[in-house]
Structures are given as C-alpha cells and as structure tokens.
Amino acid sequence: MSFSPRALGMDVPITRRDFFDGIAVSCVAGSAAHKPLTPARPFTVRGDTSEALSVAHALRDGRFWERAGPPVPTGESYDLVVVGGGRGGRGAAAEWLRRRPGASVLLLDNHDRLDEREPAPTGFDAVMCDAESFGSDTLVATGSPGWIERLPIADRARRELRLLHDDPPDWFPGVPAEGKQERLAGLTYSGFLREVCGAHPDVERFCRTMPSAEWGYDTRAFGAIDAWGTGYPGFAGLQLGEEPSRFNSPTVRSRRHGAAPAAAVPALDGRVRVRASSPVVSVRDGAGSATVGYFDGHQVLTVAAGAVILACWSAVVPYLMPDLPPERLRALRQATRVPLLEATVRLRDADAWRRLGVRRVRWTGAYWCASAFTPPDTVRLLATPCRSELGPGAGSAAGRRELLMTPYSTLEHTVRDQLARLLGPVGFDPGGGIAEITVHRWGHALAPEYCRPWHAFYPDGPFPSDAARGRFGRIAIAGSDAVPAARGEAAVVAALQAVEELTR
Incomplete structure (x- = not known):
C-alpha cells in the first residue's frame, strides 16, 4: 500500500526532534515541502550531531x-x-x-x-513480512500455532523453514564437534542457509534481520557460529552441546555461560x-x-x-x-563502530497498537527493522544503516556515510509509512495520530566485537x-x-x- 505525504501527515504541525550521536541537529523541518521552521513545528536534534562531531x-x-x-x-x-x-x-x-x-x-x-541509549528491543512476538522483501505486507504472530503456514513465502521455503526449526539434519556427518564449529566459524548465517542448507531464497530473506536490533547488522554479516550460539534455527542436528564454542564472540560466550548482565555504572x-x-x-x-x-x-x-x-x-x-x-x-x-538509528514516536491514538495484539515487531526488509510499543503511548523504532553485505567494519563505514546524507524528511516519511502499514489495518490514522517524533542518529553506536x-x-x-x-x-x-x-x-x-x- 502506498501513502501520499499528506495522508501520512507530513504537513501536520507536531514536535520534531533530530539528534545525531547525542546532539541536537539544527536543520530544516522535515515536511514534504521542506518548509523552514515555524513556532508550530519546533525542531531540535540530539545524538551524534554535527555539533558533537564537527x-x-x-x-x-x-x-x-x-x-x-x-x-x-x-x-x-x-x-x-x-x-x-x-x-x-x-x-x-x-x-x-x-x-x-x-x-x-x-x-x-x-x-x-x-546520556545512554536504551537497550535494543528483543523478544519479538511478530514479524512483518514486508513489501520490501515479499511484495506485500503480511503480519504474522510467530508464537502462534502454525505460524509458518501463514508466511507469504514459497511452499518449498515453508517446508525448509519447518525443517530448520523442528528437525534439522547433521549437515556435517562424520565431522567431529570441533571441526563442525570451525566450519561454522567460516560462514555467516546467510551463508550457512544458502551454502550448507541449500535453502530457498525466501528462507534467507525471512531470517535476514533476526540479529539486526541487537548487533546493528543482519545475517549477511552475523556469523553462523554465533547464530548457533544464539539459538537460531538449523543447528540442532549438529549436536554441539550446551557449552559455548571457543569461536563464539565474547557476547555470545558470556550469554551461553549464563553470565549476569554488567553491573550498572554508579551515578x-x-x-x-x-x-x-x-x-x-x-x-x-x-x-x-x-x-x-x-x-x-x-x-x-x-x-x-x-x-x-x-x-x-x-x-x-x-x-x-x-x-x-x-x-x-x-x-x-x-x-570501527557500528551505526544505529532510533526513533521515538508519541502517539495521540495508542488504542490502535493495543488492537494489534502484539508489542514487538521485526520487519524483514523495511528501513526500520524493529518497532516496539511501550505503554501508555510510545513507539520505538530501530534502523541499522550498516551495509551488512560488506561485513561489520566496511559496512559500518559505508552505512555511516549514507546516514550522514539522509535528510530528516526521509526518516520522518519512513516512520510514518511503516506505522501506517502496521497499524492502519486496525484503525490508525498516520496523519492525525502522531503527536511527536524524536530521532537519534548514532553514527558511532556499538563498539566493535x-x-x-x-x-x-x-x-x-x-x-x-x-x-x-x-x-x-x-x-x-x-x-x-x-x-x-x-x-x-x-x-x-x-x-x-x-x-x-x-x-x-
């Protein structure tokens, strides 16, 4: 579904704030017509702003x-x-x-x-198989019985996704556990799905953004050994046990060891x-x-x-x-640090999200890869500018350059568009239903690991x-x-x- 800028409310007077790496950015308001700021459209910026980085x-x-x-x-x-x-x-x-x-x-x-960024939303209870990936938008609650059958993917992809979740084979028969781990260490999760599992492209496309909210890049950069360590589908038949692999990244090793979260820093x-x-x-x-x-x-x-x-x-x-x-x-x-982009949206009409029936949604290919609702009236969206196909280092540098060149009007339009696509079917009006949008652009967000x-x-x-x-x-x-x-x-x-x- 396509929405016009007017239908999305790009001309509606609201509070718009933009921050780059924690600092307010001074720029033209993000209306479709690129009108200058007026008292009715206050605009501030925070995050890795030009002032912070100049x-x-x-x-x-x-x-x-x-x-x-x-x-x-x-x-x-x-x-x-x-x-x-x-x-x-x-x-x-x-x-x-x-x-x-x-x-x-x-x-x-x-x-x-x-100040510090809030933790990334995790524990998604639904996936939006979006038009960017599959030609049209289909929201699927992943915790419900038979959810794979409702995915807008090829029949072969459904069969393969069920296999990966329920009964994957030993992809490396006769290879000792250390050898299996070493093979996984040489692959990304996308590479594992394509080259080892021979999966249909729809399977890789559906799984691609699974690590994005936490790691800042998708499965084209996320290692297969860490996908195994995180519990992604496809590895149970390898029978690698519960102990972490020496090839796992520090975060995954710590998690599999059951380490407690890092202590809070004293004020x-x-x-x-x-x-x-x-x-x-x-x-x-x-x-x-x-x-x-x-x-x-x-x-x-x-x-x-x-x-x-x-x-x-x-x-x-x-x-x-x-x-x-x-x-x-x-x-x-x-x-080289990994860039992140966050948007906080205050809704005038929060009932639509309650009618949706889920709180956290992963998107498979749209600009914002995650959206989460926090009562009483706030939606948080996360985007990962990293060019994952280039790897975490080169991809972060390329994504950061693109982020610096992305105007606020584009960011606001994508926020409104995705909320309209997600909540429109349950009665949400993107033109009048949004009271405030705050964007934090973190060009140097996540430390490399x-x-x-x-x-x-x-x-x-x-x-x-x-x-x-x-x-x-x-x-x-x-x-x-x-x-x-x-x-x-x-x-x-x-x-x-x-x-x-x-x-x-």
Missing part, C-alpha cells in the same frame, strides 16, 4: 589547528581527567574516587549532556566536575603532569592532570596523541586491542572498544583496567 572531524581532516589558535591554559589542575562521559568514562571516575576519595576529577565529553556525584560540549583535541604527557586541551566552542583551553583516562572511541585517540608508537596508532584506528568469520585472529590472537590498550606515561587508554569483552561489560572492564594501570 571538532573530531576537523581533527581527522587536518583542519582544526589551522583556525583554532594557540591553547590557553586555565590554570586548573586535577588528579584525574577522564575523556568521554559514557559508561566507561563514568565507571573510571567512580572507581578512581572509590580508591582515592579525596581526589579531584574532571570529566570532559563532546556531547551536550551525558556521578558532586566530586566529579563535568564539562559537556567540550571535545578534547589534545592529550600530552609532560615532565610534571599531563596536559589536556579541549575546545569550549571559542578557543582551546588546557588543564593539567596527574593522570588521564581516555574512555573515548579508540579511533579518535590517534588524533589526540599523534606521537604514540606507530603500532599502537594502527591498532587504535582499526576500531571480535567475531568470526571477519576476524581470522579470533579467538587465538594476538588482538589489535592488546596493542591499542595500556598505559602511556600518565595516560591510559580505555573505552568499550579497547578490550575483547562482551558488549555489556566491555566499557566497565576497560575502565577498571585503566584505573588499575594508573594506580598500582
């Missing part, structure tokens, strides 16, 4: 110091300066103060406030001085202390530090400390993070992409390691 991009491109002017010392001195206000940075500050309660601590961050108290919208541009170790320079929007200011913890993206560190050894610089640059088949050095090493991490004089490198750990715990693990290195 200094880092200028450093990357070699433009920043041409116009920045000489640094201006503030005369301030701190026992610890933390660069980065995310989970790792706050964890480092809290741990430092736990060990040294009387210490002075400054935390600097490039975003306008310290920062008044002992930590926080400066938001203060991107760090230089970090130097000197004879008496380290010097940290940050841009306050007008000039570069410097503070002295007895110790520095860089709890920021590893790929940024080479621009802050270009004099690091070449091997460490190369390792730091390898940490070592996984097969993309990292041949995993699990035996040596790991790039080993060369990237560690103390350099009074400076320690942390951040969630500085350790080969499960995503939920990586930032905290790195923070604790950095504090230990600097205080022992």
